[in-house]
Amino acid sequence: xxxxxxxxxxxxxxxxxxxxxxxxxxxxxxxxxxxxxxxxxxxxxxxxxxxxxxxxxxxxxxxxxxxxxxxxxxxxxxxxxxxxxxxxxxxxxxxxxxxxxxxxxxxxxxxxxxxxxxxxxxxxxxxxxxxxxxxxxxxxxxxxxxxxxxxxxxxxxxxxxxxxxxxxxxxxxxxxxxxxxxxxxxxxxxxxxxxxxxxxxxxxxxxxxxxxxxxxxxxxxxxxxxxxxxxxxxxxxxxxxxxxxxxxxxxxxxxxxxxxxxxxxxxxxxxxxxxxxxxxxxxxxxxxxxxxxxxxxxxxxxxxxxxxxxxxxxxxxxxxxxxxxxxxxxxxxxxxxxxxxxxxxxxxxxxxxxxxxxxxxxxxxxxxxxxxxxxxxxxxxxxxxxxxxxxxxxxxxxxxxxxxxxxxxxxxxxxxxxxxxxxxxxxxxxxxxxxxxxxxxxxxxxxxxxxxxxxxxxxxxx
Amino acid sequence: xxxxxxxxxxxxxxxxxxxxxxxxxxxxxxxxxxxxxxxxxxxxxxxxxxxxxxxxxxxxxxxxxxxxxxxxxxxxxxxxxxxxxxxxxxxxxxxxxxxxxxxxxxxxxxxxxxxxxxxxxxxxxxxxxxxxxxxxxxxxxxxxxxxxxxxxxxxxxxxxxxxxxxxxxxxxxxxxxxxxxxxxxxxxxxxxxxxxxxxxxxxxxxxxxxxxxxxxxxxxxxxxxxxxxxxxxxxxxxxxxxxxxxxxxxxxxxxxxxxxxxxxxxxxxxxxxxxxxxxxxxxxxxxxxxxxxxxxxxxxxxxxxxxxxxxxxxxxxxxxxxxxxxxxxxxxxxxxxxxxxxxxxxxxxxxxxxxxxxxxxxxxxxxxxxxxxxxxxxxxxxxxxxxxxxxxxxxxxxxxxxxxxxxxxxxxxxxxxxxxxxxxxxxxxxxxxxxxxxxxxxxxxxxxxxxxxxxxxxxxxx
Numbered sequence: 001x002x003x004x005x006x007x008x009x010x011x012x013x014x015x016x017x018x019x020x021x022x023x024x025x026x027x028x029x030x031x032x033x034x035x036x037x038x039x040x041x042x043x044x045x046x047x048x049x050x051x052x053x054x055x056x057x058x059x060x061x062x063x064x065x066x067x068x069x070x071x072x073x074x075x076x077x078x079x080x081x082x083x084x085x086x087x088x089x090x091x092x093x094x095x096x097x098x099x100x101x102x103x104x105x106x107x108x109x110x111x112x113x114x115x116x117x118x119x120x121x122x123x124x125x126x127x128x129x130x131x132x133x134x135x136x137x138x139x140x141x142x143x144x145x146x147x148x149x150x151x152x153x154x155x156x157x158x159x160x161x162x163x164x165x166x167x168x169x170x171x172x173x174x175x176x177x178x179x180x181x182x183x184x185x186x187x188x189x190x191x192x193x194x195x196x197x198x199x200x201x202x203x204x205x206x207x208x209x210x211x212x213x214x215x216x217x218x219x220x221x222x223x224x225x226x227x228x229x230x231x232x233x234x235x236x237x238x239x240x241x242x243x244x245x246x247x248x249x250x251x252x253x254x255x256x257x258x259x260x261x262x263x264x265x266x267x268x269x270x271x272x273x274x275x276x277x278x279x280x281x282x283x284x285x286x287x288x289x290x291x292x293x294x295x296x297x298x299x300x301x302x303x304x305x306x307x308x309x310x311x312x313x314x315x316x317x318x319x320x321x322x323x324x325x326x327x328x329x330x331x332x333x334x335x336x337x338x339x340x341x342x343x344x345x346x347x348x349x350x351x352x353x354x355x356x357x358x359x360x361x362x363x364x365x366x367x368x369x370x371x372x373x374x375x376x377x378x379x380x381x382x383x384x385x386x387x388x389x390x391x392x393x394x395x396x397x398x399x400x401x402x403x404x405x406x407x408x409x410x411x412x413x414x415x416x417x418x419x420x421x422x423x424x425x426x427x428x429x430x431x432x433x434x435x436x437x438x439x440x441x442x443x444x445x446x447x448x449x450x451x452x453x454x455x456x457x458x459x460x461x462x
Numbered sequence: 463x464x465x466x467x468x469x470x471x472x473x474x475x476x477x478x479x480x481x482x483x484x485x486x487x488x489x490x491x492x493x494x495x496x497x498x499x500x501x502x503x504x505x506x507x508x509x510x511x512x513x514x515x516x517x518x519x520x521x522x523x524x525x526x527x528x529x530x531x532x533x534x535x536x537x538x539x540x541x542x543x544x545x546x547x548x549x550x551x552x553x554x555x556x557x558x559x560x561x562x563x564x565x566x567x568x569x570x571x572x573x574x575x576x577x578x579x580x581x582x583x584x585x586x587x588x589x590x591x592x593x594x595x596x597x598x599x600x601x602x603x604x605x606x607x608x609x610x611x612x613x614x615x616x617x618x619x620x621x622x623x624x625x626x627x628x629x630x631x632x633x634x635x636x637x638x639x640x641x642x643x644x645x646x647x648x649x650x651x652x653x654x655x656x657x658x659x660x661x662x663x664x665x666x667x668x669x670x671x672x673x674x675x676x677x678x679x680x681x682x683x684x685x686x687x688x689x690x691x692x693x694x695x696x697x698x699x700x701x702x703x704x705x706x707x708x709x710x711x712x713x714x715x716x717x718x719x720x721x722x723x724x725x726x727x728x729x730x731x732x733x734x735x736x737x738x739x740x741x742x743x744x745x746x747x748x749x750x751x752x753x754x755x756x757x758x759x760x761x762x763x764x765x766x767x768x769x770x771x772x773x774x775x776x777x778x779x780x781x782x783x784x785x786x787x788x789x790x791x792x793x794x795x796x797x798x799x800x801x802x803x804x805x806x807x808x809x810x811x812x813x814x815x816x817x818x819x820x821x822x823x824x825x826x827x828x829x830x831x832x833x834x835x836x837x838x839x840x841x842x843x844x845x846x847x848x849x850x851x852x853x854x855x856x857x858x859x860x861x862x863x864x865x866x867x868x869x870x871x872x873x874x875x876x877x878x879x880x881x882x883x884x885x886x887x888x889x890x891x892x893x894x895x896x897x898x899x900x901x902x903x904x905x906x907x908x909x910x911x912x913x914x915x916x917x918x919x920x921x922x923x924x
Contacts, residue, residue: 167897169898181897183898192895194897319874319875319880396889399861399893403861420782424862428895429895429896431861431892432892433890433891435631435656435883436645436883
């Protein structure tokens with residue numbers, strides 16, 4: 001912690017002992033960072049963009065206490081933690097594009113999951129490091145989403161003056177492992193948001209290994225039942241306003257161990273995040289893709305082109321001939337022997353597990369700066385009943401994809417003893433199916449048709 | 463047609479040349495039949511229950527003209543057609559149970575699909591007979607449902623004084639065949655109703671035949687691409703009122719032909735219908751099962767026990783540990799060599815294709831008397847927002863079953879060129895998913911819990 005210097009921002013924590021229904025809630029007073037105005041194309045969240053009077057060497061400390069002694073605790077961190085993170089990746093965190101700048105300037109909420117970065121201890125085995133990472137990232141994202149709710153006014157969907165909060169539900173898997181589902185419903189901004197962590201382990205019979213082989217060529221040929229470990233973070237957020245897109249994130253780490261030694265015999269990372277708007281706002285899509293691309297490029301410039309294409313391929317509904325959304329990032333089975341990780345020149349060093357984990361950390365940390373500015377930019381936009389109807393139709397397509405094609409959902413539904421409520425948390429609160437829905441029809445020259453065109457012909461956005 | 467005698471009832475026909483949007487609509491004036499009062503346990507729609515002055519030998523003819531010359535035509539039929547149908551099956555059409563009696567007495571709509579019965583010509587090959595049957599049955603059921611709409615008052619969902627009508631959509635399958643989708647949305651009574659016929663043919667590659675083998679042991683071992691023919695009627699009706707159950711029907715005939723001779727090499731029938739209430743009304747479920755059981759028993763007393771069990775087994779969501787609804791009838795791969803069709807004593811005659819078709823006709827004709835009385839009995843019941851919410855949650859489960867497990871839906875979604883709008887017509891207009899929905903929880907001692915208990919432990923209703 002020697003890198004810590006002066007500027008401290010308060011982050012409202014996720015209660016470690018969930019107190020569901022607790023009404024204690026602080027009013028967050030977050031520092032506003034001074035960042036370039038709209039039109040300037042990028043900023044770095046470094047010490048040079050810290051709040052006045054709080055640069056390196058300054059003694060000014062800004063703190064807020066968050067939560068009661070019983071349900072919360074205070075995390076304080078220095079802006080230099082950003083710097084350390086950036087330096088570790090030999091790059092700067094870029095939140096490029098006008099919407100990001102505007103939202104940062106207005107709300108100043110920290111993007112970097114500092115608590116998660118702080119907790120990562122390279123001395124631990126990867127399974128522990130990844131489990132800690134996803135848990136801390138979950139805290140951080142849940143807090144951010146609650147903050148957005150708290151900063152929005154009560155409305156007809158959520159008339160209470162009490163800001164809506166996530167239900168924090170921890171669970172135990174009898175066969176081994178645990179998890180935590182954080183779910184918000186009835187929000188001012190978010191109709192339904194699920195932010196879910198699972199850390200599970202057990203024995204994998206050869207049949208289950210065989211079923212995984214097609215998507216995981218790095219898996220050794222099954223010879224018997226083997227121990228496995230899996231941990232991941234899943235997010236699906238369905239906003240109320242038809243002009244705010246749905247977003248999805250999943251990052252996961254999977255390990256198969258040697259039954260004799262208990263050491264990892266095979267492992268891989270998978271993940272990504274993607275955006276599903278009901279209405280196309282091109283600059284928002286560009287922003288989303290740009291932030292993800294930058295997170296990739298810092299680690300390997302081959303990643304983005306490959307993983308962007310994989311995302312378009314994966315989130316596709318063949319029976320509709322259209323993509324679920326406007327894409328983003330998707331990768332699976334990423335390990336040191338993956339073709340994309342082979343050195344372009346044989347004399348160059350091979351990627352290590354650490355390199356891949358650093359990429360996963362960057363990509364998953366890019367979620368908030370990629371998405372939140374889009375939320376802020378659009379959440380107060382007016383919408384009509386017709387636009388809501390179209391959103392509900394699109395949510396129907398979302399349900400179709402998740403129930404018919406999504407590998408994770410299918411795997412979950414086929415796993416005896418799986419926690420169905422967590423698996424189906426991804427489904428929207430409401431969805432709609434109309435026979436031959438006329439909205440968005442070809443030639444209608446409507447904003448709805450504009451979306452459909454893009455879903456039928458995925459674009460390069462950056 | 464020599465069996466025709468006197469009493470004629472008018473049936474409003476399905477327009478042969480669909481005039482979508484046509485506002486011409488007759489006010490149906492249907493004859494009321496005198497049937498036993500509530501409490502009497504059964505009635506027969508025979509000449510003894512005909513309207514006064516209309517018995518056999520009477521010359522009174524009741525007619526109404528239905529539709530304009532351009533869009534409609536008149537079908538007249540005699541009550542003796544009922545009799546002929548019954549006699550052919552050596553049994554009487556029973557619509558037992560109080561709700562049936564009440565609805566018949568009140569509304570007097572004819573249950574028997576007389577037009578369909580009339581059109582069936584035993585000289586035709588079975589593919590033609592079954593295609594004609596399902597088309598005529600579709601007409602008959604569409605007309606009945608429109609009649610229910612017309613007899614109900616406009617309401618906030620459907621405020622127009624013009625009674626809601628089905629959209630009648632005919633389509634051509636480029637690879638061979640055709641179909642007709644009749645869809646009602648925005649109804650007074652029905653939120654969404656789809657009544658769909660398809661008659662398709664083409665070539666079936668060995669891979670597709672192999673995929674069918676597990677569910678169709680009567681299929682010959684695939685040796686090459688073979689011609690196939692399939693026709694069927696599918697119905698899903700989702701009412702508005704949470705106290706009126708959703709209903710589903712499907713009857714189908716499948717044939718594989720000898721590529722040399724063009725003659726059938728293998729064929730089977732499949733079908734059934736089942737009820738999905740949000741709230742359990744035991745006497746309604748008993749009525750539904752009873753009518754279906756009687757349709758089975760007329761043909762083979764082994765059918766009902768077997769097909770009722772098959773229905774409970776098929777409409778089951780393993781990931782929820784519950785049935786989709788309260789069951790009904792389900793069978794597949796029914797042909798002369800099916801184990802259930804083997805004579806109990808070897809000296810008894812074998813079942814013929816004709817026998818099985820007669821059963822299919824009875825079972826599919828039992829749809830209206832099984833379902834419509836339940837609609838009439840409950841459609842004016844008051845409901846609360848909470849009951850609507852529960853209905854929407856149940857509709858979510860319906861979507862889960864159809865997208866994740868239903869064989870027909872999965873087959874359709876995997877068939878390139880399949881008509882998605884017709885396949886997904888079965889989905890409700892709206893559905894809902896809540897995380898850990900508290901409604902119907904174990905120990906809540908609520909009507910919702912009562913339903914869940916039955917879905918978890920299927921009952922023998924008759």
